[in-house]
């Protein structure tokens with residue numbers, strides 16, 4: 112297990128494409144979506160916390176700490192990351208979304224190794240072609256920059272981290288690694304893929 116790395120799972124969005132149902136709590140193959148994500152991470156980090164703005168009691172039943180966005184108004188994933196960094200007690204924090212149930216089992220070791228090798232501020236996962244911008248490993252010192260960025264009305268994750276030294280970490284060897292679920296149809300398709308695997 113990587114030392115001194117904690118993770119936050121972002122489950123604070125409005126899930127509009129799911130009709131406003133709480134995406135992390137939607138059942139996928141008999142358990143909440145977020146439980147799949149926890150299963151992928153639990154042997155990779157020292158601690159996992161859940162970022163949720165609704166149904167916090169239900170998330171807490173999973174036995175993990177739950178925290179809400181400190182800035183109101185559903186400002187996007189960066190609001191969750193900003194709040195997560197406030198309580199971060201490790202030298203690096205991993206961020207993942209709640210709707211990505213096939214995350215790599217070697218996610219943290221590879222992200223950490225490449226962040227350190229590049230002396231980067233932040234590592235972002237890619238599928239070999241594009242960034243998966245809410246799968247990142249970052250230094251807590253970036254919190255102040257995040258605050259300024261959000262306070263000036265900006266929201267886009269990629270534009271925020273562009274100003275830093277970013278290590279892009281390819282997981283092209285795992286084509287399903289970042290399959291994520293935004294609609295009921297995608298959930299059904301993924302359930303079929305996992306069942307046949």
Ligand SMILES: Nc1nc2c(ncn2[C@@H]2O[C@H](COP(=O)(O)OP(=O)(O)OP(=O)(O)O)[C@@H](O)[C@H]2O)c(=O)[nH]1
Nearest residue numbers: 121122123124125126127128185186187191208209
């Ligand atoms: N904390 C927090 N997380 C968010 C917010 N908006 C999105 N996220 C999270 O960011 C990740 C990626 O976002 P999306 O896949 O677009 O999820 P979403 O915004 O809930 O869904 P849509 O409304 O359908 O776009 C998910 O894990 C969301 O929970 C927000 O305002 N606050």
Ligand SMILES: [Mg+2]
Nearest residue numbers: 124125126127
């Ligand atoms: Mg969204």
